[in-house]
Amino acid sequence: MTTIVLDDVWKEYDDRIVLERVNLTLDDHEFLVIIGPSGVGKTTLLRMLLSQERPTRGRILIDGEPIAPEPTHDRGVVFQRYSVFPHLTVLGNVMRGPQWLASPILGRLFGAKRRALEEQAMTLLTRVGLAEHASKYPQQLSGGMQQRLALAQALIMKPKVLLLDEPFGALDPGTRASMHTLVRELWEENEMTIVMVTHDLSEAFLLGTRVIAVDRPRTDPQAPERFGATISSDFEAKSRIVRQSRRFEAERQNARLQLISAH
Amino acid sequence: MRRIINYAPGNGTRIVLGALPFVVVLLVYLAGSNARLAIDPADKLMPAFASFYASITRLATTVDIATKQYLLWWDTALSLWRLVQGLGISALLGLVLGILIGFIPHLRAMFEPFMAAFSLIPPLAVLPILFILFGLGELSKIVLIVFGIAPFIIRDVMLRVASIPREQIIKAQTLGASTWQMITGVVLPQVLPRLIDSVRLSLGAAWLYVIAAEAITAEGGLGYRIFLVRRYLAMDVILPYVAWITLLAFLMDWGLRRLNAACFPWDRIREG
Numbered sequence: 304m305t306t307i308v309l310d311d312v313w314k315e316y317d318d319r320i321v322l323e324r325v326n327l328t329l330d331d332h333e334f335l336v337i338i339g340p341s342g343v344g345k346t347t348l349l350r351m352l353l354s355q356e357r358p359t360r361g362r363i364l365i366d367g368e369p370i371a372p373e374p375t376h377d378r379g380v381v382f383q384r385y386s387v388f389p390h391l392t393v394l395g396n397v398m399r400g401p402q403w404l405a406s407p408i409l410g411r412l413f414g415a416k417r418r419a420l421e422e423q424a425m426t427l428l429t430r431v432g433l434a435e436h437a438s439k440y441p442q443q444l445s446g447g448m449q450q451r452l453a454l455a456q457a458l459i460m461k462p463k464v465l466l467l468d469e470p471f472g473a474l475d476p477g478t479r480a481s482m483h484t485l486v487r488e489l490w491e492e493n494e495m496t497i498v499m500v501t502h503d504l505s506e507a508f509l510l511g512t513r514v515i516a517v518d519r520p521r522t523d524p525q526a527p528e529r530f531g532a533t534i535s536s537d538f539e540a541k542s543r544i545v546r547q548s549r550r551f552e553a554e555r556q557n558a559r560l561q562l563i564s565a566h
Numbered sequence: 567m568r569r570i571i572n573y574a575p576g577n578g579t580r581i582v583l584g585a586l587p588f589v590v591v592l593l594v595y596l597a598g599s600n601a602r603l604a605i606d607p608a609d610k611l612m613p614a615f616a617s618f619y620a621s622i623t624r625l626a627t628t629v630d631i632a633t634k635q636y637l638l639w640w641d642t643a644l645s646l647w648r649l650v651q652g653l654g655i656s657a658l659l660g661l662v663l664g665i666l667i668g669f670i671p672h673l674r675a676m677f678e679p680f681m682a683a684f685s686l687i688p689p690l691a692v693l694p695i696l697f698i699l700f701g702l703g704e705l706s707k708i709v710l711i712v713f714g715i716a717p718f719i720i721r722d723v724m725l726r727v728a729s730i731p732r733e734q735i736i737k738a739q740t741l742g743a744s745t746w747q748m749i750t751g752v753v754l755p756q757v758l759p760r761l762i763d764s765v766r767l768s769l770g771a772a773w774l775y776v777i778a779a780e781a782i783t784a785e786g787g788l789g790y791r792i793f794l795v796r797r798y799l800a801m802d803v804i805l806p807y808v809a810w811i812t813l814l815a816f817l818m819d820w821g822l823r824r825l826n827a828a829c830f831p832w833d834r835i836r837e838g
Contacts, residue, residue, distance in 0.1 A: 355736055376742035385731035388738075390755040390832050400741030403751065410747045442835040453737075460741060 304331045305366060305463040305496050307352070312361035313531070314347055320531035321347050325361070327515070327534060330543070334490055335498045336511030343532045345500045345517050349468055352498060353380055365463070376404065379457030383469045386453035387441045393452055394437040397424040400460045427455045431485065447478035451485065458493065465490075467499040471506065483510060512541040613802040621802040633786065638810075645788040646814070648704065649776050652711025656772075657765050659716045664723025664761075665753055670745075678724070685717030690778060697783070707779040714775045715768040722764040726757050759833040762826045766819050773815055 307329040314322040321344040329335055337345045350356040351363060354374050363370040365377075380386070387396050401420055402412050412420055428434045431451040433444075441449050450470055457465060467486075471479045487510060490497050501507055507514045518535040575583060599612040625638040633640065667677045693710055700706035730753065738748050777789030784790040788811055795803045827834060 353736065353740070374736055374739035376740060378740055380737060380740050382733040382737070385733040386737055388734060388752060390830070399751070400743075403738075403744075403747050404742040407744065407747070410743075410751050440832040440835055442832065456737075457740070462740070 306331060306364075307464065307496065307498075308364040308367075310362050310364065312351065312358040312363060314344065314351065314356070315359045315531075319528040322517075322533065323531035324533050329496065329498075329513070331496065332494050333496055334510055334512045335496070336507040336514045336540075337498065337500045337517055338502060338504060338507045338514060339517035339532065341502060343517050343519065345502075346468055348517065349466055349498060349500050352464070353378060353466055376400065376460050377463045378466060379460055379462035379464070380466045380468070381450065381453045381457055381470045383472045387449055387456060389441055392438050392440055393428065393433055393444070394421070394424055396441065396452055397427060397455050397459055400456065404460075424455075424459060427459055430489075431455045445478070447474050447482060450474065450482060454486070454489065458489065461493070462495060464496045464498060467497065469500055469502070471501070471503075479506075486510065508538075508540050512539070512543070512546065514538045514540050610799040611801055613805075617802040618806050621800075622806050625803070635786070637786075637791065641786055641788045641791050641807075642810070642814070644784075644786045645776055645780065645811075648707050648711070648779075648787070649772055652708050652775070653715070653765055653768070653772055655708065656712050656716040656719050656768070657761060659712070660719030660723050660764070661754075661757070661761055664720045665727055665749060665757060667720070668724035668727030669749060669753055674724075681717060681721060681724070685721060687713075689714035689775060693779070693782070702783045707776065707784070710779050711772050711775045715771050718768055718771070719761070719764050722767075723757055723761060726760040727753055730756055755830075759826050759830040762822050766822045769815055769819055769822075773811065777811075 307327070309325050309327040312322065312325040313320070325348065337348060339345045347356060351358055352370075354371055357372065374380075388399065391399060398420055401423075403410050405412055405416070411417075425434060425437065428437055431454060433448060433451055433455065436444060436448065441452060444452065453470075470486075471482050474482065483506065486497070499507075499510065515534050515538070516536040517532050519530055519532045520535055521530045523529055595612065596615075599614055602609045602612050603614060622638065626636060629635065630637045663677075667673050667681065689710060692713065693706075696706040696709050696713070700709055734752060735748065738752050743751060776787070777792070780787040780789030781793040788807055792804050792807050
């Protein structure tokens with residue numbers, strides 16, 4: 304169970320107010336999509352959830368606790384670019400995180416533990432369709448494959464929250480569609496919370512269970528920097544009760560089919 | 567007529583064109599040398615290739631009376647050892663200091679301006695200080711090389727560390743990496759190929775400092791020999807020595823490039 308609460312969050316750089324009065328409560332297993340025009344502070348909001356930046360006012364709570372002051376392994380991230388390590392192979396990239404956690408000095412696992420991790424990483428790579436490229440370097444992969452690798456690299460840490468910063472922005476439409484399906488399925492399978500930033504409206508409503516628009520409600524033509532952006536609309540794109548009843552129906556159907564085939 | 571920049575040479579032409587300047591220089595030297603030797607057979611400024619050969623075989627195969635050494639090999643060993651020590655210490659300093667200063671914001675704020683100023687001190691101008699402090703032996707020569715090239719390597723490594731995308735560092739933290747793990751697992755591997763490249767670029771400067779130091783004081787070494795025989799106008803020794811130094815420098819550069827390609831295959835793959 305993961306809940307995220309933003310309580311009256313402001314972000315200011317010197318005199319310039321970027322975000323103001325941001326209030327948000329996010330339940331467990333939501334797919335939150337943040338949309339808005341460029342330069343309005345969507346990414347700043349995501350960076351605060353990542354602890355890459357800190358709010359100047361207000362607080363962010365994860366599961367009721369104040370958010371850690373620096374990025375930690377309970378929040379995974381996929382950026383638009385540069386999310387994977389160029390000096391490691393595909394398999395090496397996926398195995399990197401768990402090895403760092405398990406071995407503080409060497410950052411490496413050996414023997415049986417390594418083989419177990421390798422197996423786990425290969426399962427995940429198979430899931431994202433990169434198993435046959437395991438020994439290649441990221442530069443040898445296409446943009447879509449690199450993003451799938453970045454997803455696998457983040458997912459092996461089993462993060463409570465996965466943050467996606469325009470992850471499909473640099474991909475062609477075909478690749479983007481297959482990535483949408485993959486992310487949707489991974490979100491269902493791993494039962495985690497996803498927060499994604501995009502400027503593509505159709506993408507937002509296709510993927511998100513909840514879509515928030517960030518925009519400036521007020522502007523002062525003489526001093527545009529004095530008013531920040533805030534959540535201007537909040538849509539429940541796929542209502543929780545509908546999702547739950549759908550899942551329940553699917554399970555019931557499954558159980559019925561099993562009963563029938565048993566007889 | 568296409569524009570001249572749109573004419574690309576073929577493979578054969580490329581080799582011929584590449585070899586041409588070398589051949590021209592050799593021919594010009596031969597012609598000049600022959601003309602001078604025709605007037606004065608004892609001319610010392612442009613000796614014939616036969617006298618180069620004679621001097622080098624003498625230096626390489628006979629024991630020198632004063633030093634009891636085969637001079638060519640002894641000089642080469644002395645100079646190379648100084649060079650390798652100087653380069654090795656500089657590379658190590660560059661790697662350790664460059665990564666620490668480049669990666670840790672407080673160290674960066676403290677040392678970046680200092681390094682920028684320090685690297686502008688002309689090393690040869692402080693050579694007298696080095697001689698006073700460290701004596702006339704090996705130590706002052708190696709310190710001179712380090713003084714000359716370490717600041718460049720440190721700054722180069724710092725720049726490389728700074729150019730690692732911020733996203734990668736954030737990503738590493740979301741994968742649970744500590745500062746030490748990010749240094750060893752993200753920064754170091756990405757900086758190493760650049761370190762080898764900057765050592766390659768400093769080879770010329772390193773040779774300059776070796777020869778300069780040897781010219782002033784030494785008991786042997788390639789630079790020492792050149793400056794010693796200058797007194798006798800012995801061009802038949804100086805010119806082959808210069809060619810030999812050039813060949814050594816070229817081989818070191820080539821070796822380092824091969825090392826880079828062999829150790830860091832990922833660095834050569836560019837996004838298509």
